[in-house]
Amino acid sequence: MTLGIVAALVYGILVILGGIIGYFKSNSTISLVSGILSGVLLLLAAFVQFQGQSWGAILASGVTAFLVVFFAFRLAKTRKFMPAGLMIILGTLALAIMVKQLAVFK
Template identity: 65%
Template sequence: MNLSIIFAFAYGILAVVGGIIGYIQAKSRVSLLSGSISGFLLILAAYFQLQGQTWGSILAVLVTSVLVVFFAFRLAKTRKFMPAGLMTILGMLALAVMVNQIVTN
């Protein structure tokens, strides 16, 4: 198992947990729905990468890229580190690992 799979899975779990926390704290159904969908897609991408499907890597990069852009805009708007800053930093790290894996293969 390579780092790209681990990062896709971990960022997916983090997105799901973040959506659940957003729902619990702010009663935000949008957080729950978007966190669940994006997290599920990342976990699915990690699974397909494990199965040797190259499009799993592409899906992980696309979903992570969208999340990084979203959270970067959210951080610029709210200026609050949690959760936008943390998700932006972790997303950029995950994206760097994922893209590096694609380029080296």
């Protein structure tokens, strides 16, 4: 199991948990749905990578990049570090690992 797969798994789990926490804290159904959808896509990407399919790394990188941009807009709008700032930092770290993994596939 490569570091890119681990990054996708960990970030996917964190995104799912964040969606669940957002739902219970703010009663936000959109947080729950988007968190679970994004997290499941990241977990699927990790599973596909584990099976040896290179498109899993592309999917994981794309979902993570989208989430980093989304949380950057959220941070700019709310000016609150939690949870957007933390997710930007973790997402950027995960994305850097995933992009490095993409270079290995080429």
